[in-house]
Amino acid sequence: MLVVMKHGASREDIDRVADTIREMGYQAEPIPGRQRTAVGLVGNDGRVEDGRLLTLPGVLRVIHVSQPYKQVSREWKPDDTIFELANGVRVGGRDVVLIAGPCSVESEEQILRTARRVRAAGATILRGGAFKPRTSPYSFQGLGREGLELLALARQETGLAVVTEALDAEGVELVAEYGDIIQIGARNMQNYALLREAGRAGKPVLLKRGMSATIKELLLAAEYILLEGESRVILCERGVRSFDHHARNLLDLTAIPSVKELSHLPIIADPAHGTGRRDKVPPMARAAVAAGADGIMVEVHPDPASALSDGAQSLTPDQYDDLVVEVTAIARALGRSIARPAESAVAEG
Ligand code: PEP
Ligand code: MN
Numbered sequence: 464m465l466v467v468m469k470h471g472a473s474r475e476d477i478d479r480v481a482d483t484i485r486e487m488g489y490q491a492e493p494i495p496g497r498q499r500t501a502v503g504l505v506g507n508d509g510r511v512e513d514g515r516l517l518t519l520p521g522v523l524r525v526i527h528v529s530q531p532y533k534q535v536s537r538e539w540k541p542d543d544t545i546f547e548l549a550n551g552v553r554v555g556g557r558d559v560v561l562i563a564g565p566c567s568v569e570s571e572e573q574i575l576r577t578a579r580r581v582r583a584a585g586a587t588i589l590r591g592g593a594f595k596p597r598t599s600p601y602s603f604q605g606l607g608r609e610g611l612e613l614l615a616l617a618r619q620e621t622g623l624a625v626v627t628e629a630l631d632a633e634g635v636e637l638v639a640e641y642g643d644i645i646q647i648g649a650r651n652m653q654n655y656a657l658l659r660e661a662g663r664a665g666k667p668v669l670l671k672r673g674m675s676a677t678i679k680e681l682l683l684a685a686e687y688i689l690l691e692g693e694s695r696v697i698l699c700e701r702g703v704r705s706f707d708h709h710a711r712n713l714l715d716l717t718a719i720p721s722v723k724e725l726s727h728l729p730i731i732a733d734p735a736h737g738t739g740r741r742d743k744v745p746p747m748a749r750a751a752v753a754a755g756a757d758g759i760m761v762e763v764h765p766d767p768a769s770a771l772s773d774g775a776q777s778l779t780p781d782q783y784d785d786l787v788v789e790v791t792a793i794a795r796a797l798g799r800s801i802a803r804p805a806e807s808a809v810a811e812g
Contacts, residue, residue, distance in 0.1 A: 464504040465494070465526040465533055466516050476521025477502060483516060494534070494690065499523070503533060530725065532682040534689040535696075540727045546667065546695045548624040549643050551805020552587040554667070554697060555729035558802035559794045560758035562626060562731070563783060564590035566773035567603060568610035576765045578617035580780035585787045587804050588644070589614065589623040590760060594630040595772060596650045603771040611641035618643070622804055626669055626760075632660040639664040649674050649701055649736070652684050662691025671699040671733070674712065678721050685728060698722055698730040699760065700751075702737030711739020711776070714747050719754040731758030735776045741767065744778055745786045752793045758802075759790060 466480050480502045481491035489511070492503040504511060513525040530536045545555035554560055563581040568574050568591040578589050593610025595603065606613070614625045626644035629635045635657070638645050644667045651657055652673035661668045668688050672681045685696050700719060702712025714737030722730040732751030734744045748759045764770045764777040778786065791801050 464511050464513065465528055465539060466502045466504065467523045467526060468500045468502070468521050469523045470499060472500065472521030472523075476519070480516060480519055480522060483519060487511070487515070495692075501534075530682075531679070532686040532726075534694075535682045535685045535726050535728060537725060537727055542727060544694060544696075544727045544729060548588070548667065550587065550622055550624045552624055552802045554695075554802070555757055557799050559752060559756070559790070559799050560588060560731065560802040561586040561787060561790075562588040562590050562758060562760035563763045565764045565770065566735075566762045566777065567592045567595050567605055567771050568613050568627075569606070569771050571613055571616065573765060574613045574617050575620060577763055577780070578621045578623055580765070581763055581783060582621045582623050584780070584784045585791070585801055586783075587623060587802050588626055588760075589617055589621070590626050590646075590762070591617075592628050592646075592772075594628055594634060594638070596628070596630055596648050597772070608637065611637065615641050624804075629657065629661060632656040635660040635664050639666045642666065644669050644697070647671060649676075652676055652681065655687055658684055658687035659691055662688035662693040664693070666693075667695035667697065668693060669697045669699055669731075671701045671736075672703070672715075672718065674702070674704050676703070678718055678725070681718075682722070682726055685726070696728050697758070698726070698728050699733055700730060700737070700756075701733040702739075710737075710743060712737050714738060714751070716747075716750055716754045719751065719756050723755055729757035731760055732756040733760045735760070735762040735773065735778075739776050741776055741778060741782070744776060745782070745789065748786055749789055749793055752790045753797070755797075761786070 484491035494501045528538045563586040595605035624643040627642045628646040629638040646669045649671045702714045705713035734747035762777040763783045767774040767777040
């Protein structure tokens with residue numbers, strides 16, 4: 464159960480609620496938020512009588528949350544979370560956002576060429592790793608700060624928002640300085656220090672599902688971020704490990720309607736990492752939009768054969784053009800549209 468306090472509730476009001484919860488025989492966990500404070504009641508096995516709490520000063524309402532994740536759940540917030548990025552793109556709600564770009568930022572020419580092409584196709588968010596979580600320590604690890612600077616240059620030139628990964632808690636500040644969205648990769652979904660730091664950075668967070676994480680674990684990971692006060696979280700289904708190696712991962716399309724039922728947070732799909740194979744990306748992107756995804760993130764490279772990472776799953780710019788036409792038609796058939804940037808944020812060129 465969550466006891467939600469009114470906006471101007473005093474410290475004494477909050478303490479009184481916590482004391483009352485303890486007197487009732489449960490544990491009280493104050494949950495400070497940017498908008499409002501709530502006091503969580505834990506230790507109950509079933510529904511708790513709320514009459515006594517509802518009459519206390521400063522109490523707005525009581526929410527009975529049956530899930531282990533609280534603020535992430537639909538019980539806590541029935542309406543979809545919708546937020547706007549710096550370039551005016553709305554994430555969540557009716558619009559489907561298109562995120563595209565190379566796996567890694569490799570050079571100025573590579574990122575600018577890609578950014579121009581994906582923007583022309585209809586993408587509004589540019590992806591690109593500057594700090595790369597590579598399975599092998601001998602693989603290309605990313606350009607680091609230089610990569611972030613190149614992403615900022617691409618944003619300046621195209622008006623695209625930028626999403627890029629922070630690999631560790633220490634790196635969050637730097638990534639937040641350059642990026643519009645902080646990406647937390649699959650390998651880091653349960654890096655709780657990183658989740659907390661990202662939740663404090665003041666930027667939206669794109670949280671990818673761990674490769675063997677359950678939906679519940681994904682939502683609990685998101686809870687760490689919301690608990691720090693950042694409610695602009697985008698969840699991402701990027702495929703889970705499977706026994707079958709016909710594809711790199713098994714893109715779990717069921718995760719999309721499941722998350723939508725359990726949580727108010729937007730969920731997007733990444734069919735690039737979800738399949739690992741270029742030819743499988745368009746059909747799974749189409750399927751993800753059909754399943755209700757709030758966005759599609761794919762990898763696009765001007766010359767996939769020479770990519771320093773994930774070339775096999777990267778689309779060419781021409782292939783991306785075709786994919787956007789297809790997913791736009793599917794979105795429309797479902798009464799949705801593709802997210803557009805605010806006119807003022809669209810650079811000429
Ligand atoms: C990526 O987006 O490039 C990436 C490394 O993804 P994941 O964390 O899903 O493997
Ligand atoms: Mn990649």
